[in-house]
Amino acid sequence: MTRSIFLSLVFHSVMIILTALTLPFMMRNPIDLPPILSVDLIQITDKTNIPYAAKATKILEKIKKEEEKRVVSEQAPPTEKKKEKPDRIPLPDDLNKEKKEIIKKKQNPKEIEEQIRQASEFEKKELFDPNQIAALIDKSKEDTAETLKKSDKLTQSDVKKSFSNALTLSQEDALKAQIFGCWSLPLGLPYQENLLVRIKLKLKPDGTVLRSEVLDHARMNTPGQAFYKVLAESALRAIRICQPLRVPPTGYEKWKDLQLNFDANEMLKG
């Protein structure tokens, strides 16, 4: 008997010590790190990146030479123009210098390559910042979590139509009216596309949003559907701005999972 009491005391004290040691960690606030600054560095050349019309200029030079040899005729006005060129094209002198420099670069691909290499090495350094990698991993977790979640729930949402809607008309209207005011539609959406974003929400009893997910998540990263991401983001913003949502005071169980279908088609097509 005494032995078991003794054992119990030992185990309990161990437990108490362990909790005393470990729990404060959970109480502590997470360290507020400044966000990791990651940027891509882009080099801009002095002028534009548009290539010279290399072949065309060559031809132009050829013609220039040929025409200098030729007797000036009515059909060859450019030679006359060239003489006037300095007056005709009022370019400052230093611009011409710049041009020569650029031409040098073009003829010397090695020079350019070196520049590019420098830039990319700089980027590499940034990429190997351990903090940043941690951030990347965190990000990917978030993403996968979201994509995993959605898959099985899609089918469920198809079933739901056979059940009657649990919100009364006035309740639904109150919610709609609230979100109408919060949703800034991105202007400049394409007219001929499907502009429906379905968002599933998990709500708290007071109408604040615990979790939100875009149901057609895969479409966000589809090439040529960049507008869809923009639209989805605008819908998510609307939900955040509207928080807490105007939900009925009762029946939490019914509406704790809520799906909002943001449809821009009607607005744009009138």
Added chain:
Amino acid sequence: MKKFIFAIIYLFIFNTSSFALIEVDITRGNLDPLPVAVSPLYVEPGSKEINEDGKIIKNVGEEISKVIELNLKRSGLFNPLKKDSFVQKPDIAHIKPRFEDWRLIKAQALVTGKVSIFDDKLRAEFRLWDTIAGKEMVALAYSTSPNSWRRVAHLISDKIYQRLTGEEGYFDSRIIYVSETGPKTQRYKKLAIMDQDGANVNYLTLGNELVLTPRFSPKNQLVTYLSYFRNIPRVYLLDIETGVQEVVGDFPGMTFAPRFSPDGKKIIMSFAKDGNSDIYTMNLESRVVEKITDHTSIDTSPSYSPDGKYICFNSDRSGLQQIYVMRNDGSNVKRITFGKGLYGTPVWSPRGDLIAFTRVHKGKFYIGVMRPDGSGERLLTENFYQEAPSWSPNGRVLIFYRETKTDSEGKGFSAKLWSIDLTGYNERLIETETDASDPSWSSLLSK
């Protein structure tokens, strides 16, 4: 006990479906431009000032943010908020914005950044934040020579536009146009080039002869235009960087309405002889000239589709001037406009989905768009006289020119550049030093 277990299992299985998922359709929203806060870029201490032709720019960070703001505002899609209302200072905002402060002034997106000029090198870094979600949306840094600060501002604007609309921007681009001075009866016309926002104007010709319809090459620094040099109207080619000019082809007569092919290798134009004009192309490398249309009517204003496979043009072969589409070899000619009045100056959108045109009906001029098969015609703007639409690089905005009526004394005439987007609501005057006509939008400079 068994019953109890069954009851639990029963509840477990059927509980989930006992409440249907409630769906609410949201079909209305705000169509106001998105409120965006563009915080001035923080200038790192010790950065040099920029001397721009004698004008000293002290706070380049603020100047860049102003250019960005104007770009965003002019697009009609964004509403840049007034800087007086900003609570957070640029240096802190760039590291970690206090999103509550920005949400308070109703900003849904925030642009922050910093800029430094050391050793004659400008480095500008910017971040776009979603203030509602409290997330960074895009972050980029540019380095260039200090005098290119405006281009940096345009490139940043393009990135913001792209991230917030899902479409490519159009701010890092230029416009070539015909600058006009003098009374209506005796106009001096010069070729002029400027940034898309009207800055950095440069005149390319002196104004001794009439110049018309300048068009950018989509791929390089060339411009093709019509010049009345020695009173013979012909198509010329001009390298805007070197100033080299040249007449295109050796045609025994008038050539006009030139335009480049999408790959920049050919020029397509009209050639008129004995009162008949047909469409020709000339390859700039091989100099081979090809006749595309062969009809007794006037065929002109050709414009390639972005894939180069089709050409749209206008012709009066049916009696009145209408728009036609054909294959690039001249086969399969199809009329696409059947509305009342005249149709002209067709231009294929760089996206390929639309053709812009000028329509004249009952003495009014309209700029409109339609699909390449002629369906879905939409007239965007109506005026006393306007024509010659040209597409922005992303195919969302059209630039054109508009002339005003002269009064009985011959005064009051003006020609100005205007832009309108595809919604037809966002119509804006583009300020130019002189009167201006025949605008042509370049492709993106950094492509």
